[in-house]
Each structure stands twice: as C-alpha cells, then as structure tokens.
Amino acid sequence: MLKIVNLHARIGDTEILKGLTLELGAGKVHAIMGPNGSGKSTLASILAGRDEYEVTEGSITFEGVDLLELDATERAVAGIFLAFQYPVEIPGVSNINFLRTAINSIREQREEGPLSGKDFLAKVKACAQLVELDGKLRDRSVNEGFSGGEKKRNEIFQMAMLEPKLAILDETDSGLDIDALRIVSHGVNTMRDPNRSFLVITHYQRLLDHIVPDHVHVLAGGRIVHSGGKELALELEKKGYDWILDAQAEKA
Amino acid sequence: MSAKEDNPLLDEFTRKEYEFGFTTDIEADKVPPGLNEDVIRLISAKKEEPQWMLDWRLQAFEVWNTMEEPDWAHVNYTKPDYQAISYYSAPKSKVPLGSLDEVDPELRATMDKLGISTEEQKRLSGVAVDFVMDSVSVATSFKDKLAELGIIFCSMSEAIKEHPELVRKHLGTVVPVKDNFFSALNSAVFTDGSFCYIPKGSRCPMELSTYFRINEAGTGQFERTLLIAEEGSYVSYLEGCTAPQRDENQLHAAVVELIAKDDAEIKYSTVQNWYPGDAEGKGGVFNFVTKRGICETRAKISWTQVETGSAVTWKYPSCILKGDGSVGEFYSVAVTNNAQQADTGTKMVHLGANTHSTIISKGISAGNSQNSYRGLVQMGPRARNARNFSQCDSLLMTDTSGAHTFPYIESKHPTAQVEHEATTSKIGEDQIFYCLQRGLTEEQAIGLIVNGYAKEVLNKLPMEFAVEARKLLTISLEGSVG
Numbered sequence: 251m252l253k254i255v256n257l258h259a260r261i262g263d264t265e266i267l268k269g270l271t272l273e274l275g276a277g278k279v280h281a282i283m284g285p286n287g288s289g290k291s292t293l294a295s296i297l298a299g300r301d302e303y304e305v306t307e308g309s310i311t312f313e314g315v316d317l318l319e320l321d322a323t324e325r326a327v328a329g330i331f332l333a334f335q336y337p338v339e340i341p342g343v344s345n346i347n348f349l350r351t352a353i354n355s356i357r358e359q360r361e362e363g364p365l366s367g368k369d370f371l372a373k374v375k376a377c378a379q380l381v382e383l384d385g386k387l388r389d390r391s392v393n394e395g396f397s398g399g400e401k402k403r404n405e406i407f408q409m410a411m412l413e414p415k416l417a418i419l420d421e422t423d424s425g426l427d428i429d430a431l432r433i434v435s436h437g438v439n440t441m442r443d444p445n446r447s448f449l450v451i452t453h454y455q456r457l458l459d460h461i462v463p464d465h466v467h468v469l470a471g472g473r474i475v476h477s478g479g480k481e482l483a484l485e486l487e488k489k490g491y492d493w494i495l496d497a498q499a500e501k502a
Numbered sequence: 503m504s505a506k507e508d509n510p511l512l513d514e515f516t517r518k519e520y521e522f523g524f525t526t527d528i529e530a531d532k533v534p535p536g537l538n539e540d541v542i543r544l545i546s547a548k549k550e551e552p553q554w555m556l557d558w559r560l561q562a563f564e565v566w567n568t569m570e571e572p573d574w575a576h577v578n579y580t581k582p583d584y585q586a587i588s589y590y591s592a593p594k595s596k597v598p599l600g601s602l603d604e605v606d607p608e609l610r611a612t613m614d615k616l617g618i619s620t621e622e623q624k625r626l627s628g629v630a631v632d633f634v635m636d637s638v639s640v641a642t643s644f645k646d647k648l649a650e651l652g653i654i655f656c657s658m659s660e661a662i663k664e665h666p667e668l669v670r671k672h673l674g675t676v677v678p679v680k681d682n683f684f685s686a687l688n689s690a691v692f693t694d695g696s697f698c699y700i701p702k703g704s705r706c707p708m709e710l711s712t713y714f715r716i717n718e719a720g721t722g723q724f725e726r727t728l729l730i731a732e733e734g735s736y737v738s739y740l741e742g743c744t745a746p747q748r749d750e751n752q753l754h755a756a757v758v759e760l761i762a763k764d765d766a767e768i769k770y771s772t773v774q775n776w777y778p779g780d781a782e783g784k785g786g787v788f789n790f791v792t793k794r795g796i797c798e799t800r801a802k803i804s805w806t807q808v809e810t811g812s813a814v815t816w817k818y819p820s821c822i823l824k825g826d827g828s829v830g831e832f833y834s835v836a837v838t839n840n841a842q843q844a845d846t847g848t849k850m851v852h853l854g855a856n857t858h859s860t861i862i863s864k865g866i867s868a869g870n871s872q873n874s875y876r877g878l879v880q881m882g883p884r885a886r887n888a889r890n891f892s893q894c895d896s897l898l899m900t901d902t903s904g905a906h907t908f909p910y911i912e913s914k915h916p917t918a919q920v921e922h923e924a925t926t927s928k929i930g931e932d933q934i935f936y937c938l939q940r941g942l943t944e945e946q947a948i949g950l951i952v953n954g955y956a957k958e959v960l961n962k963l964p965m966e967f968a969v970e971a972r973k974l975l976t977i978s979l980e981g982s983v984g
Contacts (some may be wrong), residue, residue, distance in 0.1 A: 299938070300935055322935060322937070323938045323942065323943055323944070326938065326940060326941035329943055334936065334939075337522065337936070338930065340950070342958075343951070343953070344956035348940070349940075349952065350799075355943060355946055374543075391954065412940065412941070
C-alpha cells in the first residue's frame with residue numbers, strides 16, 4: 251500500500267531523513283518508535299504533504315501513485331489521514347461545519363455527490379459515540395478550548411468520519427490520561443480493517459498495549475535501523491534504544 | 503444557496519447596476535469639470551429643486567471653500583483635483599456592450615464565483631438585454647405595500663420634491679454641513695441618494711435595500727441618505743451589494759444620516775465592494791464617507807459593515823447616544839488586499855445616562871495593504887453609568903501587510919465604564935495545513951478560517967446578505983496567503 255524507498259529530506263539546511271526505507275501492507279498496523287529528534291514527526295509531515303520539508307532523494311508510492319507528485323489536499327483525497335500531534339485550533343468554525351466541508355470537498359474531488367444532511371448527521375452520531383465525544387464538543391469551534399485529551403479524541407473522531415486508507419497517528423498518546431488512552435485506542439481498534447493501514451508513531455510502549463501492532467520499527471538518525479514484531483516494543487521499553495544504536499555503530 | 507432561491511429580494515438587489523462602460527459621447531449630459539456656484543445652480547436646476555435646497559447647497563459650498571482636505575488618516579493617496587471632476591452626469595447614458603464577451607474576464611470570473619447567473623451578469627455589466635422581469639413593476643408593488651404603512655422610501659430627489667418639510671427639517675441635523683471637508687462637499691453637490699421615513703410605531707416589514715428605490719438618477723459619486731425612524735418604529739436597511747462595482751468616478755463622498763427617535767431601532771447594513779484598482783491600486787475608488795446616527799431616549803442604532811472594496815477607505819459610522827438608555831452598535835469586517843488602504847472605525851458619543859455601546863471590529867490585511875481601526879469612545883459629563891465594550895481584532899495574511907489600531911477614549915463621568923480589547927494574529931500556516939490535510943482546498947481553507955474569524959460580525963447581517971458576504975470574503979482574499 252505504502253512504499254518508501256531511500257527517502258532523504260531536509261528542512262532548511264538540516265537533513266533529517268537520511269535514507270529511510272519502509273513498506274506498509276494493506277490492513278497492517280506498523281508502529282514507529284525512536285529517540286527524540288530521530289525524524290518521526292518529520293516522516294509524518296512529509297507523508298501528509300507539508301511543504302516546508304524538501305525531499306532531496308528517494309521515493310514514496312501510495313497504491314502505485316507517486317505521492318510526492320500530490321499536494322496535501324490531493325493526498326487527503328487519495329485517502330491519507332494524519333492525526334496531528336498538536337491539533338490546530340480554528341476559532342469561529344464549528345467542528346461540524348469543518349468536517350462537513352472536508353467530507354464534501356473530498357467527495358467532490360473524487361467526483362462523488364455530496365453527503366446528504368441526514369447521512370452526515372447519522373455518521374457524526376456514530377463516530378462521536380466511538381470516541382465518546384459529547385455534543386458540545388461537536389458544535390464548538392474546531393479544537394478551541396479543548397483539553398489535550400479532547401483534542402486527541404477529536405482527531406480520532408475526524409479519522410472515523412473521513413475513513414482513510416492510511417491513517418498516520420503522530421504521537422497521539424502524548425498528553426493522554428489512562429481513560430483517554432483507552433478511548434482513543436478503542437476508536438483506532440474499531441477502525442482496523444483489511445483495507446486500512448495504520449502508521450502509529452509513538453515514544454511509549456503503553457500505547458502499543460492497547461493498539462497491538464503487526465510490526466515495530468525503530469527510527470534513529472533519519473533511518474529505520476531495526477524492525478521486528480510487536481515484542482520489539484516491549485524489549486525497547488525494557489532496554490531503551492542504546493543497544494540498537496550500539497549494534498548499528500558496530501556494523502558501521 | 504436556498505436562502506437565495508427563497509428570496510426574490512436578494513435576487514433583485516444583487517442586480518443593482520454599476521456604472522461601467524461610460525464613453526465620451528455622452529458629453530451632452532455631463533456638466534463640464536470644475537466646481538463653482540454656477541455648477542451648483544445647474545445641478546439644482548436640473549433636479550428642479552426648490553430655492554431653499556439651492557440656498558443650502560450654496561451655503562455648503564461657501565463652507566467647503568474655507569476647509570482643507572484632512573490628512574490625519576493612516577492612508578496615503580494623491581489628493582483629487584476637485585476642479586477636474588465633473589459634478590453632474592446623467593445616468594443611463596451608457597452605451598450598452600454587445601455581449602458578455604466584451605466584459606472584463608476577471609470581473610466575469612468573480613461574478614461566476616459569487617454565483618451570479620448569466621442573465622444577472624449581463625445586467626450588472628451593462629450588456630444590452632431584454633429584461634425578463636420588469637424591475638420597475640416589482641419595485642412598485644413593494645412601494646405600494648410600504649405606502650399602506652405610511653412608510654416613505656424614495657430617492658432623495660423625489661423626497662425633496664414630495665416631502666420637502668421632512669427633508670428640510672432633518673437634513674444636515676446629524677452630519678452638519680461643516681462637519682468635515684467631505685460632508686461639506688457632499689452637501690454642496692450631492693446628486694441623489696435615498697430617503698426613508700418610518701412613521702411612529704411602524705415596523706418596516708421588509709429589509710429596505712437601495713435597489714428597490716425607483717431611482718432613475720445615478721447616485722454613486724456623492725450619495726446622500728437620510729433615514730428617519732419615528733418613535734417606537736423599526737427598520738432594517740441594506741446598502742450596497744456583493745457584486746464588484748466599477749465606477750469611472752474615482753472620488754466617492756457619501757453622507758448618511760440616521761435619526762432614531764424615542765424607542766426606535768435602526769439596523770443599517772452595508773456591503774461595500776467598489777473597484778479597488780489594480781494590484782498597485784491604480785484606478786481604484788476613493789471612498790470617503792460620513793455616516794452618523796443620533797439616538798433619542800432608549801433608541802438603538804446598529805451599524806454592520808463588510809468593507810472589501812475601494813482603493814482608499816475613510817469611513818467611521820458613528821452613533822450619538824443622546825437619549826438616556828440609548829444603544830449604539832458597530833460591527834465591522836474590513837478586508838484590504840494588494841495595495842488597498844482602509845482607515846475605518848466608529849465614534850460612540852455617550853451623552854445620555856445609561857447609554858450602552860458595543861464595537862466589534864475585525865480587520866483582515868493581505869498583500870501589501872494597510873488596514874487601520876480608528877475609534878473614539880466619548881463619555882460625556884451626563885453619561886452616568888454609561889458603558890462601552892470594544893473589541894478590535896486584526897488578522898494578517900502576509901508579512902507585507904499592515905494592521906493598526908487607534909483607539910481614543912475620553913471619559914468625563916466617573917461612573918462610566920469603558921472596556922477595550924485588541925488582538926493581532928497572523929493566519930497560521932498550521933491552520934491552513936490542518937485544513938488541507940482534511941481535504942479542503944487552499945481556497946476553502948482560507949474561506950473557512952477568515953469566515954470563522956469574522957463570524958461575530960457576519961452573524962449580524964441579515965441572513966441572505968450574510969451568505970453572499972461570506973463568499974465575498976473568500977473571493978477577496980483568494981491566493982493572498984504568503
């Protein structure tokens with residue numbers, strides 16, 4: 251579904267990704283872990299099409315399409331969703347109006363007719379239930395005055411509404427208490443589907459107790475340096491990253 | 503868009519004509535450039551005005567001659583040569599265009615985006631067309647309805663002839679001739695405008711818009727509006743339209759006077775979209791407007807404006823809160839793009855006790871434009887327990903645009919309360935990216951963010967007007983983030 255080959259990218263003069271290679275199959279959950287500053291959030295931003303980053307080498311293909319040729323909007327239309335680490339506030343724009351605009355914009359670009367008001371509201375109701383988002387939050391301005399946990403739940407709510415093919419969760423667990431973590435994970439697990447892949451970026455193994463990944467990758471120094479199954483996360487939790495980094499250094 | 507379909511009024515006023523396509527072979531109907539007593543006599547004679555009106559104009563001209571054009575506003579422009587302007591030109595003397603293909607394609611694209619039908623576009627652009635609907639008869643039927651209630655709504659010229667006692671009694675009482683340079687000029691040479699009278703206790707059943715005035719005369723350049731709401735009456739008045747209006751006349755100096763008697767309420771909404779000029783501001787309209795209302799006891803005047811047009815705007819719709827318990831409101835969205843300059847705001851003059859005023863101003867600056875809020879809140883010596891709340895927000899779309907706030911507060915009563923809040927923010931790339939990631943186009947993203955920012959003001963507009971105003975904001979700012 252997603253294939254990243256030898257990706258190099260920089261912001262300004264700083265090279266952040268240095269030959270990252272990664273492949274995600276349909277219906278799989280891949281977790282990316284790694285020390286601070288290893289390039290995890292950069293990877294998420296580049297996949298979503300943020301243009302501050304310059305890709306200098308390598309390729310990204312999504313369902314056979316050259317992703318680097320698409321702008322951010324086109325990637326959303328193609329089915330890529332990013333749950334932001336820091337969801338943005340948009341004052342004066344209700345959550346509902348925002349989502350309706352988004353859904354109908356995507357549908358229009360896919361040459362589908364707009365969702366009827368009735369269908370839209372039914373979907374809102376179902377998705378809001380999934381992440382226990384109450385009516386007030388749905389009607390309030392996008393993320394404005396939301397607590398950290400509410401913002402993250404709102405991201406998952408939007409994901410459920412937009413039904414992406416590839417969902418990238420950028421440190422969705424940061425700033426979540428145990429209850430919010432459970433709610434968010436439940437939302438994600440419910441959304442798991444043979445046709446939907448997840449890229450879960452996290453610092454902590456605890457999220458992966460709830461969202462059990464098929465594969466775990468370690469991103470360090472701008473490259474994937476180690477990959478394994480779900481048990482790798484536990485090992486990292488216990489031993490930290492140093493042993494992998496040391497092994498890398500020895501190889502080099 | 504159902505609001506539009508449901509509302510023939512809206513449909514109608516969006517068809518208001520704009521002066522486009524003047525050519526030189528209309529000299530016969532045009533007074534030669536220059537301003538002197540003879541020109542004023544000629545204007546008055548052409549309009550068949552009574553002597554008192556002519557005397558009033560001549561006196562105003564005398565006053566104007568002693569005045570200097572003000573330069574305190576935060577705008578920069580070459581002052582017009584007042585002797586090079588023609589002060590009277592008969593309207594309708596335009597040569598119709600053959601087809602829509604002759605219309606400026608950019609203008610057409612804008613009209614397409616505003617959702618204006620081909621038929622309307624033709625009309626707006628001055629293309630010769632057989633009218634399907636007889637606009638005069640439509641307007642007349644509205645007029646009959648209003649007449650039943652004793653409401654007078656007509657052109658100023660007509661009012662001077664038909665209701666001289668009302669005009670004479672009120673004209674210049676809110677904005678005196680000598681108020682400022684432009685009000686004096688307007689008083690001397692005004693060509694036409696609207697007159698509206700709501701009798702005691704009447705509630706005007708429809709939004710009055712300038713379009714319905716059966717008005718053969720062009721009113722663009724020196725428009726004069728007088729609106730009188732008698733005791734306990736109510737009226738909502740709409741001025742302008744969202745379709746871009748081009749005008750050969752570079753200088754616009756309008757005067758609007760509102761009079762709200764005891765317990766009356768006037769809601770005055772404006773959408774101003776005069777031609778802003780090219781990207782350098784060349785050829786745009788100078789819009790120097792004096793708007794003011796006076797509130798008697800417990801009366802209320804509410805100004806709402808969406809300003810997107812003109813090269814230079816100088817405009818301060820104000821309220822004199824004379825009566826005890828009277829209320830003044832000012833809600834404004836001012837957008838400047840490219841080389842536009844706007845210096846706009848309000849004056850709330852609290853004379854009576856327990857008077858309240860609210861000011862919500864939202865400035866949006868894009869391109870290389872300059873956008874200033876200038877406001878005065880004055881609490882007079884009798885203004886016991888008077889209150890004001892002001893909120894002035896500025897949104898910057900680019901690093902090269904400017905936003906400025908000039909609040910003036912004067913309080914002469916110890917119990918008066920004045921609150922002022924101001925913010926300046928830059929439209930976030932984060933906000934835009936967030937929207938794009940959810941599948942919105944950049945245009946939609948900017949539209950959504952800007953409309954969210956201006957929501958408090960847009961919500962004050964009559965519903966059908968608000969729908970168009972939202973689109974207009976988006977269009978005015980297209981491609982302007984940087």
